[in-house]
Amino acid sequence: MAELTLHIAHRTAPVGLVCALVALVPCATAAQSAVRPLQPPSAPREPLLAFAPPRGLPSPLRPVAPSKKDTASTAQIPVKLPDAPTIAAVHLHECIVLDPAAMSGDDPAAPRAIDWLLRDRTNWQWQRINDQTLATVVTTASHFAAQRIEVISGYRSSRMNELLRKKGRHVAQHSQHPLATAVDFRLVGQPMAPVFRLLESTHDGGVGRYRDEAFVHVDMGTRRRWRGE
Numbered sequence: 442m443a444e445l446t447l448h449i450a451h452r453t454a455p456v457g458l459v460c461a462l463v464a465l466v467p468c469a470t471a472a473q474s475a476v477r478p479l480q481p482p483s484a485p486r487e488p489l490l491a492f493a494p495p496r497g498l499p500s501p502l503r504p505v506a507p508s509k510k511d512t513a514s515t516a517q518i519p520v521k522l523p524d525a526p527t528i529a530a531v532h533l534h535e536c537i538v539l540d541p542a543a544m545s546g547d548d549p550a551a552p553r554a555i556d557w558l559l560r561d562r563t564n565w566q567w568q569r570i571n572d573q574t575l576a577t578v579v580t581t582a583s584h585f586a587a588q589r590i591e592v593i594s595g596y597r598s599s600r601m602n603e604l605l606r607k608k609g610r611h612v613a614q615h616s617q618h619p620l621a622t623a624v625d626f627r628l629v630g631q632p633m634a635p636v637f638r639l640l641e642s643t644h645d646g647g648v649g650r651y652r653d654e655a656f657v658h659v660d661m662g663t664r665r666r667w668r669g670e
Contacts, residue, residue: 528590559595568621587628594625623660
């Protein structure tokens with residue numbers, strides 16, 4: 442570096458400037474040796490899954506990968522399993538913790554987390570799910586100590602309901618799903634026969650069991666019982 446500097450200075454600068462450059466070279470070399478190389482950070486643990494709500498909606502539903510900016514801080518948060526069960530929308534591949542916050546909200550124009558999770562899967566329309574229907578699902582899960590509830594169908598638009606009916610999916614023409622008073626669900630790890638028997642004897646509304654898809658239907662319509670395929 443010193444030889445290159447002298448060569449350039451000899452051709453383009455006076456002798457005084459050359460001497461000044463020669464004096465600076467050892468200083469620069471010493472400064473470089475005084476700088477300690479940065480130690481690489483320790484490899485972070487696998488980052489936790491962060492949740493971000495759909496645009497314009499308050500509920501934390503859709504999983505997204507954490508940004509590089511947030512990875513370092515997020516990776517230090519210890520994993521803690523929720524005490525409340527989780528509830529998943531099977532066809533939407535979304536899941537939330539079924540705690541009081543998920544079912545709270547006083548603004549009728551804004552969906553609660555549970556309302557948005559159980560929306561129509563084709564057009565994303567939502568309705569406020571009947572509180573008594575939700576209470577029946579939660580009470581049933583609590584009775585069997587279930588940690589995960591899978592919902593096959595919550596709210597369905599009239600158009601979606603008619604489409605399923607025409608496809609022969611054993612859907613009633615005057616279904617309770619478009620009224621947001623019905624939920625089709627199953628409890629992961631729990632056989633459906635005892636779940637159906639419990640609801641059959643305790644629920645004052647509609648209860649149906651669908652053996653092929655392994656779920657039960659509950660609604661707030663008139664008291665009736667049936668078994669489907």
